[in-house]
Amino acid sequence: MKLTGNTIFITGGTSGIGRGLAEALHKLGNKVIISGRRTALLEEVTAANPGMAPVQLDVTKLDSIQRAARDVIARYPDLNVVFNNAGFMPFDDVSGPVDDELAQELITTNLLGPIRVTSALIEHLKTKPEATVLYTSSVLAYVPIASNAIYSATKAALHSFALSQRFQLRDTSVRVQEIAPPWVDTDLIYKSGDPRAMPLPDFIEQTLVALATDAPEVIVEGIRAMRNNPGAGEHALFDAFNQSLVENPIPTGA
Structure with a gap:
């Protein structure tokens, strides 16, 4: 995607990665609108980056997504890039009974959230001469961590979804790119300075x-x-x- 002149x-x-990329893209001269559930954090980040705009959004709730989409389109009609980055990464142990509530929350946040956000904004993006949908998946979409089995599965599913959406949008002005991070030293797990x-x-x-x-996939x-x-050698x-x-x-801070 082009790195300047976007909304x-x-x-x-x-x-974490979301804030880091938001600030970097903001410094390049793009209009950046960040979203999150917590007003205090939104205010903190936008205060530190004058010109950046906040929108409150809970990606686990469809009505919140739809309200935010209407708000963003109304306030920022030049919107041409949607960056799906919200997610979380708990440890789990699938050798025994799975915590069903946690599993549902993970799938709703990490998979349904990006699908729903893009769905709410895709027709608007199609009206733009150049538009991009970005997804943050993970290297764990390709090689999962067993101790984060459900998280890894959501990222594998998101990778699969991005492949299909990219193909189906091939004759439109909308491109789909997938950012697949390695282990980055953020508080997604526990910011520890681990050399790995x-x-x-x-x-x-x-x-x-x-x-x-x-590149359809953005990897380091x-x-x-x-x-x-x-x-076949993946095992x-x-x-x-x-x-x-x-x-x-991996250190957990516990």
Whole structure:
């Protein structure tokens, strides 16, 4: 996508990757509208970035999405980029009974949320000569972490959805790009400075370079080998990856 001259609506724009990319795109001269559930955080981020605009939104609620979509279109008719970034990543253990309430919340937030937000805005985007839908998936869409099984599954499903939507929009002015982050040192899990986690500024810098291309998937070089999941050999790759995490667990802050 082009990196300047856009009007961009970002879900989950008050922390982590969402805030980092919102601020970077804002500095490039785009009109950036961030959304989130908590008014205090929206006010904090927009105060730190004069000209950035807030919209309150709960991506788990369809009526909230529809209200926010109407509000954004009315207030910012030049809207041409929708960036679906809201999500969360709890640990789980699917070797036993699954917490059904948590599973439903994960699927509603990480999968249905982006689908519903895009659905509410897609016809507006089609009216623009250049428009982009962005999804934040994860390297875990390709190689899941067993201790975050449901999260990984939602990202795999979002990757699949983006593939289909991209194909179905092929004859329109709307492009679909998927940002697939590695482990980035944010509070999505626990910001710990772990050397295995990519520093957020480095991720933002590399992502902007890739985002400016026509690549359907925006990935940093460090995860290319995992993206190139070796087909029928994926089981060995998955086992080795997850065994390394058993031996050296991700810090949780607990």
